[in-house]
Amino acid sequence: MEWRGFDSMRILIILILVLVLYYMLRGLFRPRKGERVGRSHPNVGEGTDNELVKDPYCLVYVPLNTAFHTKREGKDLFFCSKECMNRYLQERKDNSSDAG
Numbered sequence: 302m303e304w305r306g307f308d309s310m311r312i313l314i315i316l317i318l319v320l321v322l323y324y325m326l327r328g329l330f331r332p333r334k335g336e337r338v339g340r341s342h343p344n345v346g347e348g349t350d351n352e353l354v355k356d357p358y359c360l361v362y363v364p365l366n367t368a369f370h371t372k373r374e375g376k377d378l379f380f381c382s383k384e385c386m387n388r389y390l391q392e393r394k395d396n397s398s399d400a401g
């Protein structure tokens with residue numbers, strides 16, 4: 302019988318599990334240095350991911366990452382929906398024939 306070998310193997314596995322748990326818990330409870338506490342959006346970095354842009358057609362603010370983007374006369378335009386984008390461009394097209 303190889304009782305003893307099996308038993309020491311089990312103890313080793315339990316020891317490793319306890320160690321892993323210990324390090325995980327220690328990492329959880331230890332506050333990281335240099336990190337500011339009280340940020341409202343911890344997942345959002347300093348980038349422009351969460352920037353709000355104004356829909357020039359219906360005048361609502363939409364997040365940049367979900368907005369519909371088009372370029373017109375070198376300007377970046379953002380819309381809440383494709384419908385708004387099409388309507389806005391349609392209106393601009395109608396007006397552009399007049400000198401304004």
Ligand SMILES: [Zn+2]
Pocket residue numbers: 356358359360361380381382385
């Ligand atoms: Zn819109």
